[in-house]
Amino acid sequence: MFAYDDGEVRQEFSVCLLGRPLGGELRVSDESHEVAWFSPAETDGLPMVSNIRKRLADWRSGKIPVVR
Known part of the structure; x- marks a missing residue:
């Protein structure tokens, strides 16, 4: 999580879509x-x-779907 001086808090996440x-x-x-x-x-x-x-790397190795 990231907390800013003004009190805002954000959670980092990543999404990778195959298309x-x-x-x-x-x-x-x-x-x-x-x-x-x-x-x-x-x-x-x-x-x-x-x-x-x-x-x-997970997708290329066949370990899909991956949810973390």
Whole structure:
């Protein structure tokens, strides 16, 4: 948990969803400056927090679904 000086408290969590494109095109929004699809092997070189990396490793090893 994170507690801020103004009294606000937040709980960190991570969500990792598996998907595949069905149509349309990728585009950025007000909340993103870059979007892309990656193969499982391409994710090895991407910067990410350890919680997401763990979820990807679980998925690649066949240990799904994983809820923690």
